[in-house]
Amino acid sequence: MAERKIRILMAKPGLDGHDRGVKVVARALRDAGFEVIYTGLHQTPEMIANAAVQEGVDAVGLSVLSGAHNTLFPAVIEALKQKGASSVTVFGGGIIPEEDMTFLRNKGVMAVFTPGTSTEEIISFVRGNIKSVH
Amino acid sequence: MSDLADKVLRGDVLATARLIRDLDDGIDGAIAELKVLYPQTGKAEVIGVTGAPGVGKSTLVSRMIENFRARGKKVGVIAVDPTSPFSGGAVLGDRIRMQNHFNDPGVFIRSMATRGHLGGLSSSAYEIIKVLDAFGSEVILVETVGVGQDEVEIAGAAQTTVVVLTPGMGDEIQNLKAGILEIADVLVVNKADREGAQVTVQGLRRLLEMGGFDRKGWHPPICLTVGTDGTGIPDLIKAVDQHREFWNRQKAQPGFEHKRREEDFLRILQGQAVNKLIVSLRRNGCLEEIVARITRGESDPYSESEKVLKLGDYARNE
Numbered sequence: 001m002a003e004r005k006i007r008i009l010m011a012k013p014g015l016d017g018h019d020r021g022v023k024v025v026a027r028a029l030r031d032a033g034f035e036v037i038y039t040g041l042h043q044t045p046e047m048i049a050n051a052a053v054q055e056g057v058d059a060v061g062l063s064v065l066s067g068a069h070n071t072l073f074p075a076v077i078e079a080l081k082q083k084g085a086s087s088v089t090v091f092g093g094g095i096i097p098e099e100d101m102t103f104l105r106n107k108g109v110m111a112v113f114t115p116g117t118s119t120e121e122i123i124s125f126v127r128g129n130i131k132s133v134h
Numbered sequence: 135m136s137d138l139a140d141k142v143l144r145g146d147v148l149a150t151a152r153l154i155r156d157l158d159d160g161i162d163g164a165i166a167e168l169k170v171l172y173p174q175t176g177k178a179e180v181i182g183v184t185g186a187p188g189v190g191k192s193t194l195v196s197r198m199i200e201n202f203r204a205r206g207k208k209v210g211v212i213a214v215d216p217t218s219p220f221s222g223g224a225v226l227g228d229r230i231r232m233q234n235h236f237n238d239p240g241v242f243i244r245s246m247a248t249r250g251h252l253g254g255l256s257s258s259a260y261e262i263i264k265v266l267d268a269f270g271s272e273v274i275l276v277e278t279v280g281v282g283q284d285e286v287e288i289a290g291a292a293q294t295t296v297v298v299l300t301p302g303m304g305d306e307i308q309n310l311k312a313g314i315l316e317i318a319d320v321l322v323v324n325k326a327d328r329e330g331a332q333v334t335v336q337g338l339r340r341l342l343e344m345g346g347f348d349r350k351g352w353h354p355p356i357c358l359t360v361g362t363d364g365t366g367i368p369d370l371i372k373a374v375d376q377h378r379e380f381w382n383r384q385k386a387q388p389g390f391e392h393k394r395r396e397e398d399f400l401r402i403l404q405g406q407a408v409n410k411l412i413v414s415l416r417r418n419g420c421l422e423e424i425v426a427r428i429t430r431g432e433s434d435p436y437s438e439s440e441k442v443l444k445l446g447d448y449a450r451n452e
Contacts, residue, residue, distance in 0.1 A: 003159075004159050004161075005158075005159060005222075005247075005249070007155075026225050027225065029223065030218060030221065030223035030224055030225045031218070031220075031221045031223060032221065032223060033221045033222040033223045034223050035217075035223060035224045035226065035247050036223070036224065036225045036226065037225075037226045037227075037229060037245050038225060038226070038227050038229075038230065039229050039230060039233065039236075040229070040230035040233060043233075043236075044237075046236075046237055047233070047236040047237055050236050050237060051229065051236055051243075053147055053148060053151055054147065054151055054242055054243055054244055055151070055229075055243075055244060055245060056151040056152060056154060056155035056244075083147075083148070084148050085148065
């Protein structure tokens with residue numbers, strides 16, 4: 001049996017237009033040997049869930065710098081669930097205050113990375129926690 | 135057993151995505167599903183879009199989706215990007231240009247990485263075309279990786295191959311003589327609002343006039359487009375439609391279908407035969423022995439290869 005290649009969708013939900021961070025992470029994950037699908041700015045949770053399903057990904061990484069993470073992260077998780085893809089791991093990053101972490105984890109976000117996180121840290125999270133859901 | 139295949143035939147998106155993943159990952163059992171799907175394939179119109187990196191393939195594909203959707207056709211898209219030869223990873227970014235169609239249930243977009251396959255497609259692309267066909271996509275747009283001169287595989291997978299160029303490639307057109315230009319059923323000069331578009335068209339026209347090989351009476355039209363604002367897209371679609379009609383006439387010729395099926399079969403046989411041989415050689419430890427013999431100078435790779443093929447027993451031990 002051949003080995004599964006891990007596929008990750010990197011997405012920017014909502015209205016903020018800052019995509020430098022998500023591109024750096026996408027590039028780092030590529031260099032770590034993962035297949036990364038990047039869909040660009042201004043995605044609605046439904047667009048992200050549709051892309052995740054069609055692309056057959058194992059995880060979705062969300063980047064939000066606008067402060068709307070408490071709305072957007074759970075909305076993506078809900079959209080995935082509605083499309084029958086609740087086994088897809090969701091993680092995220094952005095300017096996220098400490099006090100929101102527990103809320104997001106309870107909503108099903110597996111990990112949250114804040115500014116200053118090294119790409120190595122994110123890679124080792126993916127290596128250790130993302131298994132093929134297929 | 136063929137649970138997945140049944141769901142694909144019923145138009146289930148999750149099952150389709152999953153079967154594609156299994157085929158791409160080379161999972162045992164995926165081929166069994168394809169056997170079920172095979173009789174239901176061959177209905178879709180497959181259109182290839184190829185050209186150098188940055189000529190605007192993804193943007194054109196997005197425009198073409200728009201057009202086919204306006205006609206009420208279900209559209210499938212396979213967009214191939216390169217895999218890093220060093221890390222094995224990839225960033226697949228063609229979807230960015232196709233955002234308008236993310237929430238359209240009549241459009242299924244799948245990004246693929248080449249995973250080391252040369253030729254402009256992924257090695258699973260042929261099979262994934264069949265899956266999308268069985269899933270009910272009436273038009274399947276296949277966007278290759280950004281290609282150079284010799285990645286002409288798309289021509290074997292698609293009924294109509296669209297080759298995209300941009301102005302300012304004048305001298306390079308000479309280099310395109312053999313290979314990629316030959317596979318063009320439709321030529322597109324995209325970014326036609328830029329300087330030099332007419333020069334590029336003239337250059338292409340001259341090349342086509344030189345002829346060279348038998349196109350069976352088809353003269354590739356040259357379309358001028360601006361993908362970003364949609365200029366020229368109706369002409370492009372018209373050219374594709376005309377080629378489709380031409381292709382249908384060819385298809386009715388004796389031997390045409392036979393040749394196509396033969397190519398498909400031989401490609402599958404080649405892939406499976408080589409895989410099976412290598413897997414069983416590894417499993418039996420024979421590979422180690424063979425390489426050791428060659429390293430010690432007791433044999434050479436040509437003789438060993440002949441021996442393996444003669445025995446064939448390696449494969450039968452499966």
